[in-house]
Amino acid sequence: AIRYLSKRRQERVRLIGDTLCQEGFDLVLLQEVWSEQDYSDLKVKLASCYPFSHYFRSGVIGSGLCVFSRFPILDTLLYQYSLNGYPYMLQHGDWFCGKSVGLPGSRAGVTAPLLSLSLQLHAEYCRDKDAYLPHRLVQAWELAQFIRHTSKAADVVLLGGDLNMHPEDVGIRLLRGWTGLRDAFAEATHFEGCKNGCTLVPDNCFTDKSELLPFPLGIRIDYILYKAISSFTVKCEELKTTTGPAPGMAIPFSDHEAVMATLHIQRQGQPAGATLGTADPALADVVTEARTEVGVGLRAAQQQRYSSGRMAVLALLLLLLQAAAALGTLAGLGTEQPFPKLSFCLLAFLALGVLVLATGLHLFHTMEVKMLHSTEDQMWMVLRALQERP
Amino acid sequence: AIRYLSKRRQERVRLIGDTLCQEGFDLVLLQEVWSEQDYSDLKVKLASCYPFSHYFRSGVIGSGLCVFSRFPILDTLLYQYSLNGYPYMLQHGDWFCGKSVGLPGSRAGVTAPLLSLSLQLHAEYCRDKDAYLPHRLVQAWELAQFIRHTSKAADVVLLGGDLNMHPEDVGIRLLRGWTGLRDAFAEATHFEGCKNGCTLVPDNCFTDKSELLPFPLGIRIDYILYKAISSFTVKCEELKTTTGPAPGMAIPFSDHEAVMATLHIQRQGQPAGATLGTADPALADVVTEARTEVGVGLRAAQQQRYSSGRMAVLALLLLLLQAAAALGTLAGLGTEQPFPKLSFCLLAFLALGVLVLATGLHLFHTMEVKMLHSTEDQMWMVLRALQERP
Numbered sequence: 001a002i003r004y005l006s007k008r009r010q011e012r013v014r015l016i017g018d019t020l021c022q023e024g025f026d027l028v029l030l031q032e033v034w035s036e037q038d039y040s041d042l043k044v045k046l047a048s049c050y051p052f053s054h055y056f057r058s059g060v061i062g063s064g065l066c067v068f069s070r071f072p073i074l075d076t077l078l079y080q081y082s083l084n085g086y087p088y089m090l091q092h093g094d095w096f097c098g099k100s101v102g103l104p105g106s107r108a109g110v111t112a113p114l115l116s117l118s119l120q121l122h123a124e125y126c127r128d129k130d131a132y133l134p135h136r137l138v139q140a141w142e143l144a145q146f147i148r149h150t151s152k153a154a155d156v157v158l159l160g161g162d163l164n165m166h167p168e169d170v171g172i173r174l175l176r177g178w179t180g181l182r183d184a185f186a187e188a189t190h191f192e193g194c195k196n197g198c199t200l201v202p203d204n205c206f207t208d209k210s211e212l213l214p215f216p217l218g219i220r221i222d223y224i225l226y227k228a229i230s231s232f233t234v235k236c237e238e239l240k241t242t243t244g245p246a247p248g249m250a251i252p253f254s255d256h257e258a259v260m261a262t263l264h265i266q267r268q269g270q271p272a273g274a275t276l277g278t279a280d281p282a283l284a285d286v287v288t289e290a291r292t293e294v295g296v297g298l299r300a301a302q303q304q305r306y307s308s309g310r311m312a313v314l315a316l317l318l319l320l321l322q323a324a325a326a327l328g329t330l331a332g333l334g335t336e337q338p339f340p341k342l343s344f345c346l347l348a349f350l351a352l353g354v355l356v357l358a359t360g361l362h363l364f365h366t367m368e369v370k371m372l373h374s375t376e377d378q379m380w381m382v383l384r385a386l387q388e389r390p
Numbered sequence: 391a392i393r394y395l396s397k398r399r400q401e402r403v404r405l406i407g408d409t410l411c412q413e414g415f416d417l418v419l420l421q422e423v424w425s426e427q428d429y430s431d432l433k434v435k436l437a438s439c440y441p442f443s444h445y446f447r448s449g450v451i452g453s454g455l456c457v458f459s460r461f462p463i464l465d466t467l468l469y470q471y472s473l474n475g476y477p478y479m480l481q482h483g484d485w486f487c488g489k490s491v492g493l494p495g496s497r498a499g500v501t502a503p504l505l506s507l508s509l510q511l512h513a514e515y516c517r518d519k520d521a522y523l524p525h526r527l528v529q530a531w532e533l534a535q536f537i538r539h540t541s542k543a544a545d546v547v548l549l550g551g552d553l554n555m556h557p558e559d560v561g562i563r564l565l566r567g568w569t570g571l572r573d574a575f576a577e578a579t580h581f582e583g584c585k586n587g588c589t590l591v592p593d594n595c596f597t598d599k600s601e602l603l604p605f606p607l608g609i610r611i612d613y614i615l616y617k618a619i620s621s622f623t624v625k626c627e628e629l630k631t632t633t634g635p636a637p638g639m640a641i642p643f644s645d646h647e648a649v650m651a652t653l654h655i656q657r658q659g660q661p662a663g664a665t666l667g668t669a670d671p672a673l674a675d676v677v678t679e680a681r682t683e684v685g686v687g688l689r690a691a692q693q694q695r696y697s698s699g700r701m702a703v704l705a706l707l708l709l710l711l712q713a714a715a716a717l718g719t720l721a722g723l724g725t726e727q728p729f730p731k732l733s734f735c736l737l738a739f740l741a742l743g744v745l746v747l748a749t750g751l752h753l754f755h756t757m758e759v760k761m762l763h764s765t766e767d768q769m770w771m772v773l774r775a776l777q778e779r780p
Contacts, residue, residue, distance in 0.1 A: 054771075056764070057760040057761070057763060057764040057767075058472070058757075058760060058761070058764070059757060059760070060753050060756050060757055060760075062760065073771075074775070075535075075538070075539075075771075076768060076771070077535050077536070077539050078472075078764070079469070080470075080472060082448070082468075082470060145465075145467050146467070148465070149465075149467050149539075149540045150539045150540055152542050341732055342731055342732050342735060345732060345735060345736060345739075346735060346739075349735075349736075349739040352743075353742075353743075356746075363450045366450050367448075367449060367450055370447040370448060370449070370450075370452065371447070371448070373447060374446070374447040374448070374468070377447075378466060381463075381465075381466070385464070
């Protein structure tokens with residue numbers, strides 16, 4: 001829902017509000033609510049059925065994440081991924097949104113502190129030549145680390161959002177393997193909705209048909225993941241997706257189908273023990289695979305850092321050369337003006353512009369290299385620990 | 391320790407390495423190790439006495455944070471503060487460092503998972519007119535939230551670093567009040583070192599004397615804070631600071647005095663209960679005070695966002711006007727060249743430069759406004775919760 005750009009935005013926001021009111025969920029996690037005004041409108045409309053809500057602000061535009069809940073939200077925390085695309089890729093607006101994970105801790109019923117995460121990872125713009133894969137893997141890794149570190153005192157962890165990854169992608173396997181989260185679609189006793197649980201389907205009038213050509217059924221990129229931490233068990237009884245147009249309307253709610261899960265949360269007799277330590281032997285392979293991809297991204301970023309640094313140095317040299325020439329002329333070394341003044345000035349401005357841009361790019365790619373390097377290191381640390389474990 | 395800039399850097403790094411080897415601490419948290427080469431040198435030197443270490447990479451330059459430990463480091467997580475000064479304040483390099491809090495979880499002895507945090511907050515450059523106070527408060531708040539969310543499964547939380555705040559400052563009171571962390575200096579049974587525990591003292595040959603004129607004894611800005619979470623108790627038996635030159639040398643280790651604490655960690659019979667809920671009635675006042683300061687920063691940021699936006703619009707208008715004039719001339723509306731070509735071009739480049747810079751500033755201040763606003767909101771949520779509690 002981008003203001004002025006998204007089609008039939010207000011109508012759809014109104015429709016979403018009406019449906020949420022009718023359905024009466026316990027917890028609603030929304031993504032891509034880019035306009036804070038839309039959030040405020042929803043908040044007013046939903047005040048009676050969802051008295052508690054929170055909007056996560058971040059980046060230039062906002063995170064687009066918001067939460068509506070029947071139960072009190074005790075606390076919130078926003079973690080912004082350290083890498084999120086490139087500011088100069090204006091047509092892929094991800095950098096400006098400050099993609100993040102929002103953590104509202106809420107207390108459902110009397111006893112269970114629930115940790116729910118609403119999130120969105122970097123979009124995939126071209127599957128064959130996916131330049132953002134390393135960034136998305138860093139995000140998946142940071143997300144997994146964030147969950148591991150924050151979930152320890154919760155009873156149930158619930159994650160919902162647009163992960164922008166196919167179910168078998170390395171990022172999903174990494175996230176699930178390293179946190180032990182289970183996929184509601186795979187675990188659901190009963191399923192109803194689009195085939196294969198797809199949420200980005202060609203039938204939807206807001207999706208880009210050409211993108212979905214290789215996937216005639218659509219793609220499943222929106223997930224509900226969950227796990228129980230302490231003395232609780234969670235079971236997914238039913239999973240549903242919306243299928244096309246909203247009931248009685250000509251348009252769907254959004255370009256993605258919504259995912260709805262009915263979870264059965266039950267207190268067990270004794271604590272289930274440390275469920276965080278995932279002893280999956282395949283985990284090491286997944287981490288290795290992810291680390292390789294991050295390494296590829298690291299080398300590309302190093303290359304870009306080098307190129308932009310070289311460009312900055314060249315621009316600086318040109319400027320110095322021009323300054324020397326100008327000084328020479330002023331000092332009367334050359335009696336005549338050797339260059340036409342106008343082109344001399346234009347060249348100087350051009351060099352200055354290139355210098356500023358290239359320096360900015362160099363700084364940006366330096367940060368990118370640092371974060372990719374750091375993720376590679378962390379993954380290596382985990383691999384070593386996994387191998388040492390019997 | 392900034393490469394090429396800091397005085398007698400390599401000598402001091404060598405000295406620090408030697409002393410750490412001799413003293414044989416359990417855990418060492420270092421700040422402002424800006425050069426990764428220095429970290430690598432230290433790592434090699436300390437391999438026998440501190441087999442485990444980690445360097446936290448972030449920002450353009452790095453976080454400067456590193457950890458050396460006698461016990462295995464199980465996991466690490468880096469949280470970058472969402473606000474950290476301004477990229478255009480080149481002389482105050484904070485923005486480029488990506489100030490952050492590093493969390494190495496380690497296991498000391500057999501049972502106690504220890505959460506130690508190494509960190510540095512934004513520097514205070516002018517106490518009377520402290521433009522960075524709102525940023526530092528946002529950092530203190532984010533730090534407190536980060537500790538609350540990550541510490542729940544730890545037995546002991548240990549925080550060490552340069553907080554860049556005086557002991558009675560609102561940021562420190564906020565951090566301590568909201569997390570329940572205790573100040574090792576206040577709790578220590580035995581103290582030895584600079585008077586009042588000061589770590590930035592005028593006697594140190596690397597400090598800026600003029601900055602310390604209002605504080606003849608110095609300032610205490612480096613802290614060791616701690617708390618026990620579960621069935622443990624922590625007591626600070628001894629606190630020491632270094633006092634001036636390293637033993638047998640003419641120079642001190644650094645511009646700040648080092649802080650060393652001997653902590654006695656003991657397992658209790660029964661769990662101490664939820665020590666996170668701090669029922670301090672003064673807490674609401676501290677949060678209110680901090681929220682007021684954040685509000686002041688918010689209004690300043692909004693003003694700057696508005697000014698830069700207006701500047702960008704003006705530059706754009708000038709460019710459009712020039713384009714119209716140029717097109718008019720080309721179309722032959724004016725038969726003669728009305729402006730000298732050179733100044734016309736210069737003006738256009740100037741306008742373009744201003745447009746780019748002002749747009750960048752506008753985006754940056756938009757992010758700043760979002761983060762300050764979000765912190766203000768979170769503080770309000772906490773205040774409401776505090777007031778509802780009996």
